[in-house]
Amino acid sequence: MAAGDLVGAVLRSVLAAVLSTPWLIGVLLLAIAKVVGLGRAVVHGGHGRDPRRTFSRAEKVALLERAGHRCEHHSWLLGRCRETEALQADHVHPHSRGGATDVANGQALCRRHNRGKAARVPWGWELAGMQRRRRAYFPPGSVTAVVRHGPRVRSTGVRQIGAVSGARALRNVPVDAD
Template structure:
């Protein structure tokens, strides 16, 4: 006979009526933390460029108008501080490439607080919604942590030149 069965039955009987909120809370946490499908890295190979430099950096800062793109309250509003740093939406350490479609202009404090967190789906949708207000007309507002074939070929050429 299992010695733990009576103990577990007693615990469940005592706590059962008080844990009615546990399942909805667990579902809510999973939904809020879930990343956006189809927008993440499409390769297991890491981009050899860990930081935004040159054209991608200036493109991201220019599109944002030099202002931080982070939300003020969860996904609403926009930080009013000047953007001093360009960061990956999907972090480089989690497979996010260093391309303009995966970049966001942030102030120093928002960049430090974000860290290597993969943003949940609601963060990405909020960023895209805010971008519609300030991106140049016709510019793509979607966040894509996917490197195009052209960008991948450029990285390969760059790493080949460095080795030579």
């Protein structure tokens, strides 16, 4: 028997044993979820944090107006949340995971959906769906894209703002006098 056949036979027998034992399936799925979570933490958590944690009053007003004073959470079954009271300004890409405290990384969420989201980093397909839906309710001419990682101050006195969803292009914007 060749070495490749032997390895294949061993893998098939291990897989058969795992699939025949329900608790091993659960352990395998948990291990896969932990590995994926660790990979996402490495990818999304390695950026320097924006020193400013909370949105300013003016930014909150801009986020609420841009969202039409309605929660931006969208579920595949019920559509967009109808809550209009007690809305909160939320980081789409969480501040704790390197997200910028910037209107470009903000959304209006009701208290329930903000707590449910917690510090979860949205997948690229979720951001694409959000961008597509925002075209329907954002004021005409508004930018619907989310900038995941915000302003980075370089020694040249110029901010770099990363483009959305892994795009490679960066553009330079002069630093504000905050």
